[in-house]
Amino acid sequence: KFCLEINFCLISISISIINARLVCLFVCLCVCCAFWHSLLCDRNLLVFFLQTVLCLLDSGADINRPNVSGATPLYFACSHGQRDTAQILLSRGAKYLPDKNGVTPLDLCVQGGYGETCEILIQHHGRLFQTLVQMTQNDDIRENMVRQVLEHVSQQSDSNYHKILSNLAEVATTNGHKLLSLSSSYEAQMKNLLRIVRIFCHVFCLGPSSPNNDNDMGYNGNKTPRSQVFKPLELLWHSLEEWLVLISTEMERNNKNSSSNTEITSLLFKQHKSDCLETQPKLSSLLDPHIVMEAKADGEDVISMTANRLSAVIQAFYLCCSCQMPQGMTSPRFIEFVCKHDEVLKCFVTRNPKIIFNHFHFLLECPELMSRFMHIIKAQPFKDRAEWFYEHLLAGQPDSGMVHRPVSESDILLIHRDSIFRSSCDSVSKSTNEKLKQGIAVRFHGEEGMGQGVVREWFDILSSEIINPDYALFTQSADGTTFQPNSNSSVNPDHLNYFQFAGQILGLALYHRQLVNIYFTRSFYKHILGIPVNYQDVSSIDPEYAKNLQWILDNDISDLGLELTFSVETDVFGAMEEVPLKPGGTTALVTQENKAEYVQLVTELRMTRAIQPQINAFLRGFHTFIPPSLIQLFDEYELELLLSGMPEIDVEDWFRNTEYTSGYSDQEPVVQWFWEVVKGLTQEERILLLQFVTGSSRVPHGGFAFLMGGSGLQKFTIAAMPYTPNLLPTASTCINMLKLPEYPSLVVLQDRLLVALHCGSYGYTMA
DSSP: OHHHHHHHHHHHHHHHOTTSOHHHHHHHHHHHHHTHHHHTTOHHHHHHHHHHHHHHHHTTOOTTOOOTTSOOHHHHHHHTTOHHHHHHHHHTTOOOOOOTTOOOHHHHHHHHTOHHHHHHHHHHOTTHHHHHHHGGGOTTSOHHHHHHHHHHHHTTOHHHHHHHHHHHHHHHHHHHHHHHSTTSOHHHHHHHHHHHHHHHHHHHTTSSSOTTTSOOTTTTSOOOGGGGGGTTHHHHHHHHHHHHHHHHHHHHHHHHOTTOOSHHHHHHHHHHHHHTTOSSOOHHHHOOHHHHHHHHHTTOOHHHHHHHHHHHHHHHHHHHHHTTSOTTOOOHHHHHHHHHTHHHHHHHHHHOTHHHHHHOTHHHHOHHHHHHHHHHHHTSOHHHHHHHHHHHHSTTSTTGGGTTOOOOGGGOEEEOGGGHHHHHHHHHHHSOHHHHHHOOOEEETTOOOOSHHHHHHHHHHHHHHHTOGGGTSEEEOTTSSOEEEOTTGGGSTTHHHHHHHHHHHHHHHHHTTOOOSOOBOHHHHHHHHTOOOOGGGGGGTOHHHHHHHHHHHHSOOTTSOOOOBSEEEEEETTEEEEEESSTTTTTOBOOTTTHHHHHHHHHHHHHTGGGHHHHHHHHHHHTTTSOHHHHTTSOHHHHHHHHHOOOOOOHHHHHHTEEEETTOOTTSHHHHHHHHHHHHSOHHHHHHHHHHHHSOSOOOTTOGGGOEETTEEOOEEEEEEOOOTTBOOEEEGGGTEEEEEOOSSHHHHHHHHHHHHHHOSSSOSBO
8 A cells, every 4th residue: 555655646747747748648548547556545545546547537648549559548547447447538538449459348348247347348349349249259268258258248128138148149149050051160169159158147047037936938938038149040950950860860861871971961062052042051061072972982971060069059059948947857848859869869979978977067057868878888998987977066156166275264174083084974974065075185183284184084084984893883794805884883872873974985085086995785876876775785694595595596496395474574663574575565475577676676786775774874964075976877886996995916826826716727728818818808898706705896905815705715716607609608606716718719708708708797698
């Protein structure tokens, strides 16, 4: 403030010297402008500053005189977002002039996000309104700055609001049709269209009636004045529909006659003759014959040429439909659209799976649509799905690009090492979920250290405490390396609160890409993912019981006189009670025809119903940070890798502690080929193989010599099987046995083994 006062004294002195050169007065004006942001903090200084500007102008300063770079006082004021200064200059006749590089005052305002100053410019130069809208296409200006300016201008009047949206809709429609033209640059036009549509949707949602409390078009079909701004976009959606219908027609024709690859082009050119007088862009006008012929020469068909472009327009269509809906609801119009064009869209993503990650983000927000594409998504590389997962996990969060920024002192989790579980529970409960998402800082009581190393140590120690038997939350499985929720955890009065806390910690670790030192049974990972358990999962808690269930499935029980009913005896608070597996189960007999249902219901009782309260509490905490729609991108094996990382597997130790049966030995060519393939597998594939055969990705402490089976120690075993073409390896996880067919060559063995690993462990005998 003292420095400012000295500068103002100097300015006042310069003003008193009436005979000073005008250029000196211009310099004084620019000096005043430079202090704008400091002046905003002091009203008295601001008033004095504005009076000084007026005094300078009254003294004859040349209001339009540029400096050496061509910047005028108005240009300088706009570069600092000086609304009041700009207002004074414009009211005194300041001209709207660019600098020597062609940069205008409006450019500077938008680059800085100065909405109020932009509004002043538009009031004095109405033609700049359209220029402002066109600037949404300039990718040299940050999108959030453009959005900030349009947000302010649109809120000044209903007229501005509707005018901005109508103009944006027109610009988006034009860009969309350019994108559909095969002669345009896909990358540039795609980015332009999606950028404009995002800005459009943002401004739309700021309107006088929100989709959360108003029925708009796309929700119940009622057309309000507000929803009319979408009308120009209907031309683009119509062109999109035409493309998809035409491609669908050609796909059907090609299914009947696979030799026809050129008819879609002919169709488009024929259509052009009858439609060339129409004002609406037609498909043929978007299809440059030279581009088509070049693509055909390269072996590229029209579907490959258009898939990315059409998918980008579909993404824009989804954004526009969604912004008209209450939060959490999917537009019925969009659902109908996807269902109608289901086959074409599946064709797109089958040919180019990257389309899912680039444009089909709507799948993550629409469970009713996700199921249609899940088999294609699950077939994509784990790495690609993991990147997609984190991209959308952080999307929509404040400052999502700065998730790991430093946190304030008050947000540090203060943990006591001698009571790490309870002190962590207390500290986490005192913080908010949003703060925990923004960043984690941990300090152990009485210690100086902080940083990511301390955070990693905290997750590592705390995850070990979660499975501490003293809390009775989890019990060790039969393999000795994994853990399952304890059905008797109610001995701890706070067990459900602790399960919720455990879910929070694992969700928080996954959110911040921190690994935990804990491995769960396959069935518990399935519960987290919402995948039904099956009878093989029982082996993790009761291998003998799992063998009995397998025996029932493998044998004809018609004449055995078992007299099983759809009920089981179980311990209920210390007393044995008969629990029906389904209504009327105590009197319903198990037969050869319904035994599969019996096995599944018994499995669900043992693996799910017995621990349902614990599962529900855990998921409440886990879903605080990890939405169910995102975690379903993975299977149970991949979820384990995300949470606990990739354990190291010593292939030499594995080889030394393997047994052979049914005619195999380590000298057999097939066995030698097998180990040669194993050595060439990636670490991830080795883990899949270990899970395939043993049901666990973990090697016990001490190595493969300590692998556990259903009846105690059980080494990894390879058994011979007769070979038939296309036969896949199978496994008996209860006894850690790989049933390896006698393949004729290393190449065939490698192919069949990889198919088995990547397509699933159970139920595959033929491919």
